Amino acid sequence: MSASSSQALEYLVLLPVQTHRKLYEQPSTVLAIFRCMLPHLAKSIVMAILYMPTAFASADLDTWFRPSAKKEKQQALYVLEQLHIIVLKQDAARQTSYELYKGFALSLRQALEGSGTHRSFGVPASKPDPHKVNIAFLDEYAKRQWENILFYMVGTTVGLGSAVGQDVGEGTKRLLQAGDFVRMQHGRLGITRTGFTFVLQDTNAQVWSLLIEYLKHVSELGMSETDVLSFLFMLGSLELGQDYSTATLSPTQLQMLEDLTAFGVVYRSSKSSSTFYPTRLAVTLTSDSGALTTSSDNLSALCRPGVGQAPTNQGFIIIETNYRLYAYTNSLLQIAVLSLFTRLTTRFPNLVSGKLTKESITRAVRTGISSAQIISYLTSHAHPQMQKNTPFLPPTVMDQIRLWEYEGERVETTNGYLMREFSSEAEYRDLLGYAEALGVLVWRNDAKRMFFIDQIEQIQSYLKKKAQR
Amino acid sequence: MNAIDATDRHIQKDEGPPPSLLAIVLDTNPHAWAHLSSTLPLSTALANILIFINAHLASGNGNEVAVIASHSHKACFLYPPPTPPTPQARHGTPNGDIEMNGVADTKLNGIPDNPNKYRPFATVETAILNNFAKLLDSTKVEHLSATPTTLIGGALSLALSYIAKSTLLHSPVDPSTHEDPLRALADSESTHAQRVPLTSRILIVSVSGDLANQYIPVMNSIFAAQRKRIPIDILKLAGDTVLLQQASDATGGVYMKPERPEGLLQYLMMAFLPDATARRSFVMPSAGGVDFRAACFCHRKVVDIGYVCSVCLSIFCTPSLPNNLCLTCGSYLSLRSATTNPPALIPRKKKKRRRAGGTDSATPAGTPAGSGTPMHA
Numbered sequence: 152m153s154a155s156s157s158q159a160l161e162y163l164v165l166l167p168v169q170t171h172r173k174l175y176e177q178p179s180t181v182l183a184i185f186r187c188m189l190p191h192l193a194k195s196i197v198m199a200i201l202y203m204p205t206a207f208a209s210a211d212l213d214t215w216f217r218p219s220a221k222k223e224k225q226q227a228l229y230v231l232e233q234l235h236i237i238v239l240k241q242d243a244a245r246q247t248s249y250e251l252y253k254g255f256a257l258s259l260r261q262a263l264e265g266s267g268t269h270r271s272f273g274v275p276a277s278k279p280d281p282h283k284v285n286i287a288f289l290d291e292y293a294k295r296q297w298e299n300i301l302f303y304m305v306g307t308t309v310g311l312g313s314a315v316g317q318d319v320g321e322g323t324k325r326l327l328q329a330g331d332f333v334r335m336q337h338g339r340l341g342i343t344r345t346g347f348t349f350v351l352q353d354t355n356a357q358v359w360s361l362l363i364e365y366l367k368h369v370s371e372l373g374m375s376e377t378d379v380l381s382f383l384f385m386l387g388s389l390e391l392g393q394d395y396s397t398a399t400l401s402p403t404q405l406q407m408l409e410d411l412t413a414f415g416v417v418y419r420s421s422k423s424s425s426t427f428y429p430t431r432l433a434v435t436l437t438s439d440s441g442a443l444t445t446s447s448d449n450l451s452a453l454c455r456p457g458v459g460q461a462p463t464n465q466g467f468i469i470i471e472t473n474y475r476l477y478a479y480t481n482s483l484l485q486i487a488v489l490s491l492f493t494r495l496t497t498r499f500p501n502l503v504s505g506k507l508t509k510e511s512i513t514r515a516v517r518t519g520i521s522s523a524q525i526i527s528y529l530t531s532h533a534h535p536q537m538q539k540n541t542p543f544l545p546p547t548v549m550d551q552i553r554l555w556e557y558e559g560e561r562v563e564t565t566n567g568y569l570m571r572e573f574s575s576e577a578e579y580r581d582l583l584g585y586a587e588a589l590g591v592l593v594w595r596n597d598a599k600r601m602f603f604i605d606q607i608e609q610i611q612s613y614l615k616k617k618a619q620r
Numbered sequence: 621m622n623a624i625d626a627t628d629r630h631i632q633k634d635e636g637p638p639p640s641l642l643a644i645v646l647d648t649n650p651h652a653w654a655h656l657s658s659t660l661p662l663s664t665a666l667a668n669i670l671i672f673i674n675a676h677l678a679s680g681n682g683n684e685v686a687v688i689a690s691h692s693h694k695a696c697f698l699y700p701p702p703t704p705p706t707p708q709a710r711h712g713t714p715n716g717d718i719e720m721n722g723v724a725d726t727k728l729n730g731i732p733d734n735p736n737k738y739r740p741f742a743t744v745e746t747a748i749l750n751n752f753a754k755l756l757d758s759t760k761v762e763h764l765s766a767t768p769t770t771l772i773g774g775a776l777s778l779a780l781s782y783i784a785k786s787t788l789l790h791s792p793v794d795p796s797t798h799e800d801p802l803r804a805l806a807d808s809e810s811t812h813a814q815r816v817p818l819t820s821r822i823l824i825v826s827v828s829g830d831l832a833n834q835y836i837p838v839m840n841s842i843f844a845a846q847r848k849r850i851p852i853d854i855l856k857l858a859g860d861t862v863l864l865q866q867a868s869d870a871t872g873g874v875y876m877k878p879e880r881p882e883g884l885l886q887y888l889m890m891a892f893l894p895d896a897t898a899r900r901s902f903v904m905p906s907a908g909g910v911d912f913r914a915a916c917f918c919h920r921k922v923v924d925i926g927y928v929c930s931v932c933l934s935i936f937c938t939p940s941l942p943n944n945l946c947l948t949c950g951s952y953l954s955l956r957s958a959t960t961n962p963p964a965l966i967p968r969k970k971k972k973r974r975r976a977g978g979t980d981s982a983t984p985a986g987t988p989a990g991s992g993t994p995m996h997a
Binding site: 178179182185186187191192194195198199201202203204214215216217219220223224261262263264265266267268269270271272273274275388389390399437 | 674681739745
């Protein structure tokens with residue numbers, strides 16, 4: 152499970168049971184959820200139960216797991232219960248056993264066997280398209296659309312002129328503001344903390360962030376959330392370079408297609424076209440490999456193919472121990488991102504140079520960019536020469552960036568629940584042990600018999616079950 | 621295009637389990653399957669295995685599969701399909717995805733467009749079924765009558781070589797060698813530290829017994845797998861061989877001999893699907909009492925007591941070798957004299973006496989002559 156899909160998971164668990172049940176009617180959705188959302192052990196559990204003729208007794212499950220893996224087991228079961236994939240049953244003899252939710256099991260079997268007539272993996276266009284486009288074109292198209300969005304966010308912030316963002320649709324602009332990625336400040340558009348987090352993510356995670364924001368607003372547009380989600384998961388299981396027919400799509404999904412075209416997730420030759428092509432942004436929604444890399448990686452290499460230099464798609468930034476920074480790039484987007492936290496001084500045709508200063512870092516921190524984000528950006532784009540060192544960046548620079556940030560932060564807050572007033576030590580120990588196993592425990596004080604947790608749902612159900620006994 | 625779909629980035633790579641490669645060695649011995657046809661026909665078994673492969677591909681985004689048929693007269697790849705020798709055709713097909721180069725495109729046309737099936741699954745299934753049909757078509761009567769068993773040793777070597785190759789090609793190559801994957805292959809040891817490992821395992825679905833005639837090649841494969849830390853899982857549907865039990869035991873794999881082969885899919889899903897990462901949390905079934913007997917090199921029989929060549933450690937069931945020469949290394953072995961003569965007990969006696977005598981006589985005169993001790997007797 153990667154960082155990008157964990158965002159989608161977080162969104163998914165918050166949905167009500169009814170939505171889950173409805174989602175599980177589509178085999179493509181079920182397969183996508185299984186492939187990218189579930190923790191590794193949860194997958195093993197689901198597969199073990201899938202073709203089991205009877206329910207899986209929880210005692211058997213306990214013996215299947217090693218005693219040392221108790222924590223992992225709890226976490227896997229927790230996710231499965233949250234997504235309503237697994238159901239805990241109690242029979243007359245008070246023996247508990249696990250079962251898969253019927254709809255989920257049926258759909259997953261259909262997905263694995265390729266049976267049924269659900270047509271949820273996309274219907275390829277029957278007629279050959281006269282304007283057939285190739286994969287290189289699709290990549291180019293997706294990259295252009297997506298970079299326009301990124302550049303719209305970053306470019307205006309650093310004042311590269313008001314001309315940027317003209318290619319971005321009004322709907323997309325509204326969505327970015329609604330998601331608090333950018334904010335109007337003093338009549339000027341400025342990037343926010345979430346926005347910067349967004350820019351620094353890899354492309355796949357960016358697409359998910361934007362789509363989740365989109366999902367949060369679909370109900371206002373009168374679209375069904377389930378329809379939208381199923382469509383997104385279906386997109387993830389399509390084949391790059393193949394044209395698909397729009398004939399089987401619902402009205403909601405047709406409307407969505409237009410918005411997704413604006414993001415560069417799908418390509419249509421015209422608005423009335425009866426086919427669509429998924430781009431690399433779409434087909435990698437449910438997998439992490441082969442993601443489209445935007446100019447944050449390799450635009451510089453693409454732009455000057457004639458220059459006899461090794462492609463620098465692994466990175467372009469050099470930092471010296473005296474905080475000087477050299478970036479071999481001519482991409483405006485990259486320069487704009489760098490200028491958020493660097494004092495850039497000179498620009499050459501293929502190189503910009505500048506310095507990381509206390510002033511530039513604290514300014515970035517004030518806009519909501521964290522030191523960890525800056526360091527991870529610099530690390531992931533370090534020049535191959537830098538990558539020969541371990542760690543890639545000079546330790547002095549990394550430490551100083553962190554120290555500059557910490558000057559402004561003295562207190563850290565966690566939202567959660569305080570558990571106290573336990574009637575007995577045993578009860579306290581029991582619940583504390585459970586919370587610790589779940590990994591929700593933040594703080595404890597044995598003398599006062601209190602502890603603090605950041606998630607309560609599972610503790611609640613645990614207490615309820617205990618009260619019933 | 622190569623620059624656009626740059627796949628791997630250093631960021632966020634540490635999370636999640638590493639991709640896993642599953643090499644399935646399917647024993648397609650017609651004799652053995654004919655025996656099984658009443659309980660588990662080959663077609664049902666193959667359908668179950670295909671679902672199992674899909675489940676494996678779904679379990680991880682980078683997961684790969686290779687299927688090798690171990691037939692009666694040859695061992696061959698079912699998936700990935702044997703391609704004409706273009707250098708990159710076989711490498712890096714995560715999730716069964718087909719590559720967009722010329723070779724793959726021609727093959728693509730053969731796959732029916734099915735909106736009810738996930739495309740990567742369809743690709744793998746079609747390839748396996750086509751190649752399997754081809755293999756059965758090419759099997760002649762004389763092949764069948766020639767041997768009642770299967771070429772498990774060859775299939776295992778194919779699986780191991782494929783795993784070794786994909787481990788090298790799959791993992792991210794460091795930037796200096798990016799343009800030249802062959803160079804990376806050459807000095808794989810030096811760049812090893814930077815790579816994300818591909819965890820691999822082999823699953824042998826075996827139906828034939830009597831594999832002792834391939835003792836040497838199979839044993840060599842087992843040791844190779846052991847060295848590369850590749851677990852060999854065994855699903856023994858019929859017949860029993862000492863050899864495969866040892867394979868799973870030596871490499872830390874799973875050994876199962878289901879009593880009811882009909883429930884094949886459930887056995888596969890529960891015991892064989894978890895990869896190396898998941899196995900750390902599960903109690904995996906293994907062979908209880910492993911039979912460690914070896915097969916002799918001369919008649920391929922499993923022996924209880926054998927004779928071992930002192931030079932090359934070859935095992936023989938009988939001491940009477942032609943010309944008293946070892947069959948493997950050709951060393952002269954006086955096995956006959958060693959077995960006919962009664963065990964030499966006298967030296968031991970001597971030694972005891974001598975020690976006793978040594979302690980008795982404190983005089984230095986007694987020590988220099990070893991010949992002095994018999995005089996006491």
